[in-house]
Amino acid sequence: MTELRSNRGPLRVAVLGCGSVGSQVVRLLDESAVDLAARIGVPIELAGVAVRRLDAPREVEVPDGLLTTDALELVSRPDVDLVIETIGGIEPARSLILTALESGKSVVSANKALIAEDGATLFEAAEKAGRDFYFEAAVAAAIPILRPLRESLAGDRVTRVMGIVNGTTNFILDKMDTLGSGFAETLEEAQELGYAEADPTADVEGFDAAAKIAILASIAFHTRVTAADVHREGITEVTSSDVRSAAEIGSVVKLLGIAELVSTGSHDKDAVSVRVHPAMIPRSHPLASVRGPFNAVFVECDAADQLMFYGRGAGGAPTASAVLGDLVTVARHLLSGTTGAGESAYAAREVLPMGQTRTKYHVAIDVDDRAGVLAAVANAFADHDVSIQTVRQEGRGDDAQLVVVSHSATDAQLSATVEQLRGMEIVREVTSVMRVEGGDDE
Numbered sequence: 001m002t003e004l005r006s007n008r009g010p011l012r013v014a015v016l017g018c019g020s021v022g023s024q025v026v027r028l029l030d031e032s033a034v035d036l037a038a039r040i041g042v043p044i045e046l047a048g049v050a051v052r053r054l055d056a057p058r059e060v061e062v063p064d065g066l067l068t069t070d071a072l073e074l075v076s077r078p079d080v081d082l083v084i085e086t087i088g089g090i091e092p093a094r095s096l097i098l099t100a101l102e103s104g105k106s107v108v109s110a111n112k113a114l115i116a117e118d119g120a121t122l123f124e125a126a127e128k129a130g131r132d133f134y135f136e137a138a139v140a141a142a143i144p145i146l147r148p149l150r151e152s153l154a155g156d157r158v159t160r161v162m163g164i165v166n167g168t169t170n171f172i173l174d175k176m177d178t179l180g181s182g183f184a185e186t187l188e189e190a191q192e193l194g195y196a197e198a199d200p201t202a203d204v205e206g207f208d209a210a211a212k213i214a215i216l217a218s219i220a221f222h223t224r225v226t227a228a229d230v231h232r233e234g235i236t237e238v239t240s241s242d243v244r245s246a247a248e249i250g251s252v253v254k255l256l257g258i259a260e261l262v263s264t265g266s267h268d269k270d271a272v273s274v275r276v277h278p279a280m281i282p283r284s285h286p287l288a289s290v291r292g293p294f295n296a297v298f299v300e301c302d303a304a305d306q307l308m309f310y311g312r313g314a315g316g317a318p319t320a321s322a323v324l325g326d327l328v329t330v331a332r333h334l335l336s337g338t339t340g341a342g343e344s345a346y347a348a349r350e351v352l353p354m355g356q357t358r359t360k361y362h363v364a365i366d367v368d369d370r371a372g373v374l375a376a377v378a379n380a381f382a383d384h385d386v387s388i389q390t391v392r393q394e395g396r397g398d399d400a401q402l403v404v405v406s407h408s409a410t411d412a413q414l415s416a417t418v419e420q421l422r423g424m425e426i427v428r429e430v431t432s433v434m435r436v437e438g439g440d441d442e
């Protein structure tokens with residue numbers, strides 16, 4: 001292990017990236033310098049800020065001489081004790097973090113894409129180096145959720161984590177629901193407000209939420225789940241008609257990340273199901289009241305029962321708050337010569353294929369408006385053992401539509417039903433299939 005440069009003088013921190021998040025980290029390091037010094041025991045000094053373009057406009061004034069385009073040189077410098085990574089993406093972020101750890105720095109990162117893809121490499125490198133790798137900001141930005149899952153709930157058995165973990169898509173869906181706004185204009189607004197990822201496809205196609213739910217599942221269930229294990233659907237196919245249909249059954253459409261333990265009869269062998277998709281949830285569910293760019297994570301446990309963690313899940317300053325929280329922790333550890341809990345103790349739980357995941361479904365079907373149609377549609381559901389909870393007809397004649405809400409069934413059963421419906425002569429189109437979450441399970 002590399003010795004700490006000095007255990008008395010200031011701790012020197014390198015910030016990688018000075019965009020939405022990095023600029024706010026730099027601002028808060030300056031504005032909160034006195035408080036940080038009091039909490040850590042020594043002052044924190046900014047050693048450098050790595051960026052791609054020296055001449056780009058910044059939301060913060062970086063002191064003269066501290067901006068650099070040579071991030072590798074910065075993280076390798078012997079006068080740097082701590083590194084904060086806010087570049088994002090896989091490379092060069094991964095190599096920079098590994099170099100920082102190998103040269104004895106503790107690292108704080110907000111990079112969920114990297115952690116969900118290759119967290120294991122980073123955790124092992126941190127353990128080998130005897131340094132910390134902390135990443136509270138990577139999931140739901142300002143909301144403290146990783147530490148409660150890892151520490152406060154360590155003695156309980158978490159059975160399900162269901163969350164709105166992407167601020168951009170919640171902002172868009174909320175505006176579609178409450179103002180009838182269009183998708184493209186609302187996405188542009190989310191980008192201007194600094195909520196969206198550099199490539200907003202990551203938000204609207206569910207990649208960002210998939211990375212976050214993979215991290216949540218790994219910590220909640222002490223297993224290794226990567227982004228590639230997560231079934232993922234985004235919100236690009238959610239229509240205003242889906243949003244209206246949801247309203248008609250007293251629900252609202254949200255992009256949910258869901259991770260749950262699936263019983264196998266023996267707790268230690270329980271499998272996990274991890275998915276991201278739009279879903280209708282009852283307006284009475286606590287997650288339904290999460291508006292705009294806010295996030296919330298609803299956790300169900302054996303003993304603690306239900307908990308909800310709520311707050312700002314996107315934006316520079318909220319994310320910087322979580323980054324600085326981690327900075328205080330890792331700085332204290334560095335000064336006391338300790339590290340936080342390692343990430344090495346894992347169960348290897350099976351991740352279930354989506355086809356075996358059970359939930360309820362809302363299916364809207366344009367049909368011929370004649371006698372016997374309802375029975376034929378009901379039979380298609382029965383053929384795949386999907387029980388119907390409610391069915392109603394909307395419109396008449398050419399506008400006739402049947403709206404079915406099923407009881408709980410597997411994804412495979414529902415897919416087979418929809419395929420059969422699509423092949424039926426009386427069915428003009430299956431216009432919408434959406435999962436229904438957050439109500440009674442059956």
Ligand SMILES: NC(=O)C1=CN([C@@H]2O[C@H](COP(=O)(O)OP(=O)(O)OC[C@H]3O[C@@H](n4cnc5c(N)ncnc54)[C@H](OP(=O)(O)O)[C@@H]3O)[C@@H](O)[C@H]2O)C=CC1
Nearest residue numbers: 017018019020021050051052053086087088110111314315
């Ligand atoms: N925005 C948010 O609300 C949240 C973001 N995050 C995560 O935080 C991270 C940063 O996000 P955000 O601040 O929004 O991203 P931005 O795109 O706003 O900022 C990225 C920064 O990294 C710099 N950068 C890019 N490539 C390099 C490189 N090769 N070497 C040095 N610097 C580089 C850019 O430099 P330059 O400015 O010169 O182009 C820019 O300053 C991501 O991992 C993101 O997922 C997590 C929670 C919330």
Ligand SMILES: N[C@@H](CC=O)C(=O)O
Nearest residue numbers: 166167168196197314
């Ligand atoms: N783009 C993300 C930002 C935080 O992770 C989001 O919209 O939630």
